[in-house]
Amino acid sequence: EVQLVESGGGWVKPGGSLRLSCAASGFTFSNTWMSWVRQAPGKGLEWVGRSKGKFDGGTTDYAALVKGRFTISRDDSKATLYLEMTSLKIEDTAVYYCTTGIDVFDIWGQGTMVTVSS
Amino acid sequence: DIQMTQSPSSLSASVGDRVTITCRASQDINNYLIWYQQKPGKAPKLLIYAASTLQHGVSSRFSGSGSGTDFTLTIRSLQPEDFATYYCQQSYTTLLTFGGGTKVDIK
Numbered sequence: 541e542v543q544l545v546e547s548g549g550g551w552v553k554p555g556g557s558l559r560l561s562c563a564a565s566g567f568t569f570s571n572t573w574m575s576w577v578r579q580a581p582g583k584g585l586e587w588v589g590r591s592k593g594k595f596d597g598g599t600t601d602y603a604a605l606v607k608g609r610f611t612i613s614r615d616d617s618k619a620t621l622y623l624e625m626t627s628l629k630i631e632d633t634a635v636y637y638c639t640t641g642i643d644v645f646d647i648w649g650q651g652t653m654v655t656v657s658s
Numbered sequence: 659d660i661q662m663t664q665s666p667s668s669l670s671a672s673v674g675d676r677v678t679i680t681c682r683a684s685q686d687i688n689n690y691l692i693w694y695q696q697k698p699g700k701a702p703k704l705l706i707y708a709a710s711t712l713q714h715g716v717s718s719r720f721s722g723s724g725s726g727t728d729f730t731l732t733i734r735s736l737q738p739e740d741f742a743t744y745y746c747q748q749s750y751t752t753l754l755t756f757g758g759g760t761k762v763d764i765k
Contacts, residue, residue: 584745585696587756645694
């Protein structure tokens with residue numbers, strides 16, 4: 541069964557840091573493009589960034605709002621995707637989902653909540 | 659960034675109704691348009707990609723159309739399980755963007 545399980549969410553003060561993980565199973569993770577998508581409470585979906593599969597160079601792209609503050613990485617040996625978030629702002633409060641696909645997202649995790657508040 | 663605008667932002671409908679949701683892109687995106695359904699507390703579910711291609715396993719009640727800047731999602735004969743929020747997303751550019759969503763609730 542194809543599955544994505546996010547973890548690492550929680551409460552953090554503005555300016556703080558947090559690392560999210562997304563454990564994948566049921567598919568060949570190393571070849572798969574992965575993205576993070578977030579959703580602020582009561583709001584719509586927002587693409588955060590992506591990590592390309594190893595055959596495509598494994599490079600990353602980011603949305604303008606998070607570029608320079610967030611870093612996406614992956615450990616193919618552990619089939620795990622990471623989202624390192626620094627200099628967090630109140631407006632980064634959201635449920636963070638990891639998802640598979642180049643640009644059409646067909647498999648999603650259950651999400652992990654990140655709350656940025658003083 | 660390409661802006662995606664959905665209308666209406668919400669609508670009320672009855673079981674059996676035909677529902678149409680519109681998504682407009684701020685520039686030509688060819689047919690690089692995707693539709694998702696999201697229910698409260700759940701992750702989004704892929705419905706349609708390439709503007710009109712139904713994802714495997716999705717009911718044929720759902721259909722998509724359009725090209726360029728204007729797109730529609732149609733739900734033929736709304737069912738109780740279709741009450742949800744629907745989002746469009748463009749995949750024309752490297753930096754992906756979603757529409758603001760359309761909430762479909764029970765009249």
